[in-house]
Amino acid sequence: MKALLVDDHALFRSGLMLLLAARFPEVTMCEADGLTAALAHLSAQPDIELVLLDLGLRDSQGLPTLRQLRAVSDELTIVVLSASDDVETMIAALNEGAAGFIPKTTRGQAVEQALRVVLGGGIYLPPAVYRAVAPLPELTQSDEDRSEEAIDRLGLSPRQVDVLRLLTAGQSNKVICRELDLAESTIKTHLLGLFRKLGVGSRTEAVVAAARIGLKFPNA
Known part of the structure; x- marks a missing residue:
């Protein structure tokens, strides 16, 4: 699998790239520092399947960034990375087609677990979002x-x-x-x-x- 990390903070991007390389050696990573660069990567490398997206880019802000990337291909899996932990923002991102939302305050092990959920075909959201809907019966099976x-x-x-x-x-x-x-x-x-x-x-x-x-x- 090939993945693209889109974030305009070089230090954060470098740290996350190191973490992903160590925890997901099977994933080929590339990086972009903004929406323009991300769109260029996706055009040149249509085999990119996963995008890790910061919503606060210098050249694009908020959910419109997510919409533009979603418009590139229906096949893209997009996980939002954000400094915001606002539940409404998380739910809005999901409603726009994100496969997950990971606050930037999330620790390394939790980031790994979140991405494994997404790569396994699931949706990852922080626990705060689960509390936004009515509880469902707990399951006991493996x-x-x-x-x-x-x-x-x-x-x-x-x-x-x-x-x-x-x-x-x-x-x-x-x-x-x-x-x-x-x-x-x-x-x-x-x-x-x-x-x-x-x-x-x-x-x-x-x-x-x-x-x-x-x-x-x-x-x-």
Whole structure:
């Protein structure tokens, strides 16, 4: 796998590059100091699959940066790195298609764990975000059985599982329609069913709830 770190603080970028090289030797890392450089990397290296993105770049600020990178490819997995630990910002980033949100105050071991969650097909958010949605029943099975148990207990249909898998990957309704070859009205019906079974009221809360109970989906 090839990954791109986008951050305009050279010291932070160097430290994180060293950490990632040590903990993820299978990942080929490259770096950019701003949005312009990041877009150039993605154009020259279309095989980049993972982007670690600081939202506070000198040449681009906030969620519009995330939107521009998402527009490059539906296949990109983007994890936000931010000095902010504001829950609303975290949820907004997820709603824009981020696969995770890691505050810059997070320690090295926790950063590693967060990225392993994402690389394993999951969504990583700090515990504060999980508290933003209603608690779901705790599961007791081993990690390898957790997704299957959760699906059974929630009564999710195979199609609802497909929709949730794409939802947790940050895909829009349009992309989900294309991937599953279904009409948008059908996707909306499946989403409403998912919201009801998960006890949530939005796409963002559905993804947070899925992450909280340990649902993971293999990367395509």
